[in-house]
Amino acid sequence: MTRALDGLNVLDLSWVVAGPLIGRALADFGARVVRVESSRRIETARLMQPFHGGKPGVENSALYGNCNAGKLGLTVNLKTEAGRGVVRDLARWADVVIESFSPGQMAKWGLDYAALSRDNPSLIMLSTSIAGQTGPWSALAGYGNVGASLSGFQHLVGWEDRLPLGPFGPYTDYLGPRLALVVLLAALEDRRRTGRGRYIDVAQVEAGVFFLSPQVAHYGFDGTVAQRRGNRDDVFAPHGVYPCQAEDGKERFVAIAARNNAEWRRLAETMGRSDLADRADLRTAEQRRARADFLDEQIAQWTKTRRAADVEQCLQAVGVPAHRSASSADFAADPQLAHRGHLVRLPHPIHGQTTVEGPRYLLSDTPGEVTRPAPTLGQDNEYVLRDILGYSEERIAQLTEDGVLV
Amino acid sequence: MLEHLRVLDLTDERGLLCGRLLADLGADVVQLEPLTGSSARSAPPTAHGGAGPSMFWETFAANKRGIALDLDSDEGVATARELAGRADIMITSLPEAWLRERGLDPDALRAAHPHLITTVISAFGWTGPKSGYADCDLVVWAAGGPLDPHRDEERPPLRISVPQAFLHASADAAAGSLIALHARATTGRGQLVDVSAQASLGTATLARVLSHDVGDPQPEWHRQPTAGKDQSGSGAATPNRLKKWRCADGMVELHLSMGPASGEFTNRLFAWLHSENAVSDRIAAWDWTTLPQRIADGEITEADLAEARAAVADFLATLTKRQVLDAAMKHRLLCMAIFDVADIAASPHLDERGYWAQVDIDGVPVRIPGTLAHVSGDAQPRVRRRAPRLGEHTAEVLADWLTAQEVSV
Numbered sequence: 001m002t003r004a005l006d007g008l009n010v011l012d013l014s015w016v017v018a019g020p021l022i023g024r025a026l027a028d029f030g031a032r033v034v035r036v037e038s039s040r041r042i043e044t045a046r047l048m049q050p051f052h053g054g055k056p057g058v059e060n061s062a063l064y065g066n067c068n069a070g071k072l073g074l075t076v077n078l079k080t081e082a083g084r085g086v087v088r089d090l091a092r093w094a095d096v097v098i099e100s101f102s103p104g105q106m107a108k109w110g111l112d113y114a115a116l117s118r119d120n121p122s123l124i125m126l127s128t129s130i131a132g133q134t135g136p137w138s139a140l141a142g143y144g145n146v147g148a149s150l151s152g153f154q155h156l157v158g159w160e161d162r163l164p165l166g167p168f169g170p171y172t173d174y175l176g177p178r179l180a181l182v183v184l185l186a187a188l189e190d191r192r193r194t195g196r197g198r199y200i201d202v203a204q205v206e207a208g209v210f211f212l213s214p215q216v217a218h219y220g221f222d223g224t225v226a227q228r229r230g231n232r233d234d235v236f237a238p239h240g241v242y243p244c245q246a247e248d249g250k251e252r253f254v255a256i257a258a259r260n261n262a263e264w265r266r267l268a269e270t271m272g273r274s275d276l277a278d279r280a281d282l283r284t285a286e287q288r289r290a291r292a293d294f295l296d297e298q299i300a301q302w303t304k305t306r307r308a309a310d311v312e313q314c315l316q317a318v319g320v321p322a323h324r325s326a327s328s329a330d331f332a333a334d335p336q337l338a339h340r341g342h343l344v345r346l347p348h349p350i351h352g353q354t355t356v357e358g359p360r361y362l363l364s365d366t367p368g369e370v371t372r373p374a375p376t377l378g379q380d381n382e383y384v385l386r387d388i389l390g391y392s393e394e395r396i397a398q399l400t401e402d403g404v405l406v
Numbered sequence: 407m408l409e410h411l412r413v414l415d416l417t418d419e420r421g422l423l424c425g426r427l428l429a430d431l432g433a434d435v436v437q438l439e440p441l442t443g444s445s446a447r448s449a450p451p452t453a454h455g456g457a458g459p460s461m462f463w464e465t466f467a468a469n470k471r472g473i474a475l476d477l478d479s480d481e482g483v484a485t486a487r488e489l490a491g492r493a494d495i496m497i498t499s500l501p502e503a504w505l506r507e508r509g510l511d512p513d514a515l516r517a518a519h520p521h522l523i524t525t526v527i528s529a530f531g532w533t534g535p536k537s538g539y540a541d542c543d544l545v546v547w548a549a550g551g552p553l554d555p556h557r558d559e560e561r562p563p564l565r566i567s568v569p570q571a572f573l574h575a576s577a578d579a580a581a582g583s584l585i586a587l588h589a590r591a592t593t594g595r596g597q598l599v600d601v602s603a604q605a606s607l608g609t610a611t612l613a614r615v616l617s618h619d620v621g622d623p624q625p626e627w628h629r630q631p632t633a634g635k636d637q638s639g640s641g642a643a644t645p646n647r648l649k650k651w652r653c654a655d656g657m658v659e660l661h662l663s664m665g666p667a668s669g670e671f672t673n674r675l676f677a678w679l680h681s682e683n684a685v686s687d688r689i690a691a692w693d694w695t696t697l698p699q700r701i702a703d704g705e706i707t708e709a710d711l712a713e714a715r716a717a718v719a720d721f722l723a724t725l726t727k728r729q730v731l732d733a734a735m736k737h738r739l740l741c742m743a744i745f746d747v748a749d750i751a752a753s754p755h756l757d758e759r760g761y762w763a764q765v766d767i768d769g770v771p772v773r774i775p776g777t778l779a780h781v782s783g784d785a786q787p788r789v790r791r792r793a794p795r796l797g798e799h800t801a802e803v804l805a806d807w808l809t810a811q812e813v814s815v
Contacts, residue, residue, distance in 0.1 A: 004589035021609060029585050047667040050617035062620045063613035113782075132780065137755040139735040141671075146734075149659045149742035152750050156567045159558060163650045164744060166659065167566055168556040169612040178577035179427070183779040183787065185584035186431040190407035190785065192591060201780040206761055209750055210775040211573050213465035218451045219747040220772035221461065226451070226747055228567045231544065234450035239544060241553065241562040253562050255548035263540070321540040323548040325563050328618035331551050331608070339534035342605050343619060355619035357608045361582030362531075365597035366589040 003030025004366040008188070011094040012036065012071060013087070015043040017170065018204060019100035019128050020067035021177040022184065026096070027070030028359040028368035034090060034384055035071040038078070039377045039406045050328075052351045058377065059350050065374045069346070069356040073375020074384045075406055082404045084109055089389050091116040095191075096184065097125040102141065103133045113199040122197040124187045128180055130172075132203035147172030151208025152215070158228040165228075172204035179207045233257070237288035238267070238295045241325060244308040253325040254308040256299060256315060264288060266318045271302045346373045381405050407785045408433040411587075412807065414493040415470060416486075416510065419449035420603075421499030421527035422466040423576035428495070428583070429469035430778055430787040436493075436803050437470045438486060440477045443796045451568075453768075464767045464793045465774050472794025473803045483508045485804070491519045492807045495583050499527040499572075502537075512598050521813045523586045523596040527572070527579045531602035541603075543569035550607025551615040558646050574610060575603035594815040648715070651722045653743070658722055658730050660741040662694070662715065669695030671740040675718070678737045684721040689714045763789035 008031035012023035015037065027033040037043050042058050045067055051060040074090075077083040088111070091097055097116060099106055106112045106127070113125045130147050131137035140146060148154050148171040158165035180202040187198045209216060215226040233239040236257045244252040258264040261283060268277035276298060282288050288295060303311050308324035315322035324330060332343060332355075341358055348354040359368030385391040385399070399405050409432040415425035416438050429435040437444070449462035473489075476482035487509060490496050496515060498505060505511040512524035512532075526532050529541030530549070539545075544565055547553045553563045582599040590596055608615045651658045662672050672694035680690035689710070692700075700706045722730065727743035734741045743749070751773070756762065763776025778787045 002589065002593055004585045004592075006592070017612070025581065029588075042666075044667050047665075048612070050613060050620055050622035052620045052622070054622045061613075062616040062622070065620075066609075066613045066616060131755060132759055134780075135755045135759045137731075137735065137753075139738075141734075141738040141740070145659065145661075146740065146742045149744050150731075150750075150753075152745055152747055153566065154659055154742075154744045155746045157556075157564060158567075158646075159561065159564070162558060163646055164657065165556075165558045165564060165646050166649075166744075168552050168610070171610070173612075174574070174610040175577075178574065178581065179778045182427050182577060182580045182584065183431065183781065185581060185588070186407040187781065187785070189584060189587060192588070193410070196783065198785060199782040203759075203779075206756070206759070206775070206777055206779075209756070209761075210778065211570065212568065212747065212750075213775045214451050214461035215568055216747050216750060217461040217465045217767065217772050217774045218453065219751055220774070221453055221459075221767050221770055224451070224453075226568060230567075231562070231565055232567075233542075233544070234452075236542060239542075241544070241548070241564070243562060253548075253554070255544045255553065257542045257544050259540075259542055316539055319540050321542045321545040323539070323545045325548045325554040326551055327554050328551070328615050331615040332618045334536075334549070334604075336530050336534045336536035336549075336602075337605060340531055340602060340605055342608070343616075345619075351620075355616050357605075357616070360578045360601070360606050360609070361585075362600040362602075363582065363586055363589070363597055364600070365593065365595060366586070368585075 002366050003369070004363065005029040005031040008032070008096065009094045010034070010096045010098065011087070011090045012098050014098050014100035014128065016045050016100070017063070017067055017173040018176045019098055020045070022098055022126065022128070022180050023071060024067055024069060025181050025359070028370060029366070033071040034074055034388070035068055035375060036074050036076050036087060036090070037377070039075045040077065052354065062355070065354055066356050068374035069370050070372060071375060072380040072384055073378060074381055075378040077404055077406050078109060080402070080404050082399060082402060084111060086385070086389070086399070086404070087111060088116070091123065092119050093388060094120070095124065096188070097123060098128070099125070100128045103127070103129050103138045117197055120197070122191055122195050124184065124191060124198050124200065126180060126184050126200040126202060128176055128202040128204070130203065131205045133201045137205070145170045147176070147204035147208050150205045152212050153208060156226060156228050159230045160228060172208040175211050176202055176204040176207040179210065232292060235285060237285050237292055238264070238299055240296050240299065242296070242300045242303040244303050244306055244311060247307065250327070252308040254303055254311045255323050255325060256311070257321045259321060261285070263320050267315065267320045270314055270318055270320070271299070273298065344370045346370060348373045349376060378405065407431050411495065412436070412493045414438060414490050414496045416496065416498040416500055417446070417527065418444055418499055419446040419462060420529070420572040421497055421576050421579065422446045422462070423573050424497050424525070424527060424579040424583070425470055426466045426468060427577060427580040427778065430789065435470045436489070436799070436807070437467055437472045437794060438489065439472065439474045439796060441474050443474070447796070459768050464765065467793035468765055468774065469789050469791055470794055471799035471803055472797060473800045474797030477508060483510070486510060487515070487518070489807055490515050490522060491812050492810050493522060494587065494813055495523045495525060497525045497527070497579060497583065502532070516596060516598070519596070519812065521590065521594070521596050521815050523583055523590065523599060525579050525583045525599040525601065527575050527601045528603070530604050532598070532600040543571045546571040546603045547607065550604045551611040552607055555611070555614055571603045571607060575601050575606040578606045590815055651719055653722050653730055654724060654726045656727050657744040658727070658741065659744050660718070660722070662718070663740060664694045664697040666695050668740065669693070669697065671738070674737050675739050675741060678733065678739070679717060679721055682721065685714070685717040689717065765789065765792040767792070
C-alpha cells in the first residue's frame with residue numbers, strides 16, 4: 001500500500017506536546033521520524049498523566065505515548081560535542097527538522113537553520129515556541145498555559161460570577177501544532193516542485209490569537225471585548241451542560257442546545273413540558289436568552305433524574321443537539337469513534353498493550369496507520385546509528401563508552 | 407507555496423477556516439455560495455447586536471474569492487460541478503443529503519474527476535452511527551473529551567465561551583488535504599479526506615481520553631485536589647482560586663507547581679521574591695522540586711504553604727500586567743498576565759513580528775491575525791484580500807477557471 005509521506009525523513013528534536021504532535025502526524029502517514037531525547041534530563045511529557053496502571057514512571061505516560069507513536073527513539077546527550085555531531089549527521093539525512101527548545105538554544109549548539117542547511121540546502125526546519133524566535137517576548141518560557149494566557153483564552157473561559165478558569169490544560173499546545181503542520185506540509189509541497197528549503201517559526205501565542213480571529217476583529221471594528229459567559233452562547237438558547245443521574249458514584253452531565261425555534265419546541269415537548277413549548281415569551285431565541293436562568297433550571301429538573309446517555313438518545317431521536325459529557329470511559333466505548341478506528345491498541349514491550357489515538361482524518365486511498373507505540377528511552381539507538389547513519393560497530397561502541405548516547 | 411492550487415470551498419461556518427489557511431499559503435480559494443449567501447455570513451460574533459457584519463465571516467473568509475450560483479437550478483449545479491473539475495481540492499461541511507441531491511457529494515465528484523481531493527468536515531464523521539447526529543460546538547466539545555474534566559469546583563463542566571470545536575477540525579482538514587495532495591503526486595489519484603470534529607478534539611485533552619484504556623483509574627481531575635499533588639506544570643489538578651492572582655491592573659495566572667517536572671519554575675519565583683525582600687528566608691530556602699515528599703512527610707504544613715501563598719499574593723498586588731510579563735521573561739517563571747483582546751491588540755510583540763493584516767470590514771480598516779507562521783524566503787503566509795461580498799468574483803472566477811484545463815496529474 002502506498003503511504004502518502006513514504007520516503008520522508010524527519011529529525012524530531014522537540015519535546016512535551018506542541019512539537020512532538022507534528023512529527024506524530026507525519027509518522028502516521030509514512031514518514032520515518034527519529035525522535036531524539038535525553039535519558040538524563042527526562043522530557044516533561046514522560047512525567048505527565050495519564051499513566052499505565054496509574055503508576056508514574058518514565059515509560060508509563062500515555063500522553064508521551066500519544067505524542068510519539070510511530071517514531072524511532074534515540075537518546076543523545078546534546079551537551080557533548082559528539083552528541084551534537086550525531087544530530088548534525090541526522091540533519092543531513094533529514095528532509096525535515098522539528099525543534100522546540102528555547103529560542104536561541106539551537107544557535108548556541110551550532111544547530112540552527114543557517115548551520116544545518118549549509119550541508120542540506122533543501123532542508124525544511126520548523127521551530128515551535130511560546131512566542132516565536134524574535135520579538136520582545138521571545139524569551140518567554142513555559143508551556144501552553146502561558147500561551148493560553150497571552151492569546152486571550154484564559155480570559156474567555158469561566159462563569160461570569162467567578163474568576164476566569166481558563167481552558168483545560170495548556171490550550172495553545174493543541175492549536176500551534178495544527179497550524180504548524182499545515183504550513184510544514186505546504187513547504188514540503190513547494191519543495192517537491194522547486195527543491196527549496198525553508199525555515200518556519202511557529203509561535204503558540206500567535207496560533208492562539210489566530211483561533212480568536214473573530215473576537216480580535218470585533219474589538220478592532222467597534223471596541224467590543226469578548227468576555228467569559230459560562231456555557232451560554234451568542235445565539236442559541238437553551239445552551240448548557242446539565243446534571244444527570246450519578247453513575248458508579250460519579251457525577252454525570254449532558255450538553256444540550258436548541259439551534260432554532262423548532263428545536264426548542266421539540267426539546268420542551270420531549271421533556272413533557274408542552275406548557276413551555278407553547279409559551280409566547282419563549283418563542284424566539286432572543287426571548288429564551290433573556291430567560292436563560294429559568295430555562296436552565298427547568299432543563300436541569302428534567303435531566304437530573306435521567307441517565308446522561310438516555311437524555312442524549314431521546315433528544316437526538318428528535319433531532320435536538322445533545323451529547324453526554326464524555327468521560328474517558330465513554331470515549332473508549334464510543335461507537336462512532338470505534339467506527340472510525342480512532343483508538344488504536346498496540347503491543348507494547350513493557351505494558352503488553354498500549355492505546356493511542358489514531359490519525360485525526362481518514363484518507364480513503366492512503367490511510368494513516370500507527371505502526372508502533374512511542375519508543376522507550378533509547379530503544380532504537382543501534383538501528384538509527386547503524387542502519388540509518390551507517391556508523392560502524394566500533395564508532396557506536398565508542399559513543400556508548402563516552403556517555404554520548406544517554 | 408501553494409500558488410499552483412485551486413480550491414473550491416463549499417463550506418459553511420463549520421469548515422470556513424480550512425480554506426482560509428490554504429489561501430494564506432497561496433492557493434486560489436474560491437468560496438462557492440448559493441444566491442442567498444452562506445450561513446457563515448451571519449455566524450457570531452456579529453456587530454451591532456446581530457445587525458452588523460459577522461466577524462467570523464470577515465476573518466475566516468478573508469483571502470478567498472467569492473462566487474454565487476443558483477444551486478437549486480440545473481444550470482447552477484452544472485456550473486458548480488464543472489468548477490469542481492478544475493479544482494485540485496474541494497472542501498465542504500454541508501449536509502450529505504444536500505450535496506447528494508445536487509451530485510456535489512464526494513462520490514459523484516470523484517467519479518467524474520478522479521484527480522480531485524474531496525475533504526469533508528463534519529461533527530462526528532462522514533459515516534458511522536453518529537454521523538446523523540444534530541450538532542453544535544458545545545455538543546461536539548462534550549463528545550470529544552475536553553468538556554468533562556473541565557470544572558470550576560462543584561459546577562457543571564465548562565466550554566470555552568467562543569466556539570472552537572470546528573476550528574480544530576478545519577485546521578486538521580487543511581493538513582489532511584495537503585497529505586492527500588502529497589499522495590496524489592505518487593498515485594495520480596485524489597481521495598476522500600474525512601474529518602470528524604469529535605475525533606479532532608481528543609488531542610485537546612492532554613491524552614485524558616486515554617486514561618480509561620491505559621488503566622489510570624484516578625486521573626488527577628477526578629481527585630479532590632489537595633496541595634502538593636499538582637506536579638504537571640499544567641496545573642490541571644489545582645483549584646482555580648489557587649491559580650489566579652490579582653495584580654494592580656488585572657489578573658495573573660500562576661501555579662506554584664512542585665515536583666521534578668516544573669518545581670524549578672517555582673524556585674525561581676521565590677528567588678525573585680527573596681531578592682525583593684517579599685518573602686522570609688525560611689520559605690525562600692524551600693526546593694519546590696522535592697516539596698511533595700516533604701509535605702507527605704509532614705515536614706511542611708498547610709500553614710507553611712498558606713504563608714508562601716500570602717507572600718506571593720501581596721507581592722503581585724503591587725505589580726501591573728506588563729511588569730509581571732517582563733519579570734516572567736527575566737526570571738523564567740510560569741507566571742503570566744491574563745490578556746483580553748484589547749491587551750492582545752496592544753501587544754508590542756505581535757506588532758514587531760508583523761503579525762497583523764489589515765482588511766476593510768464595512769468601511770472600517772480592521773487588523774486581523776495574518777500570520778499562521780513565519781516562513782523564510784518569499785513564502786510568507788499572508789492575507790491579500792478581505793472576505794468576498796456575495797458573488798463579488800463570479801464573472802472573474804468563471805472566466806479564470808472554466809477556461810483552464812482540468813487538472814491533470
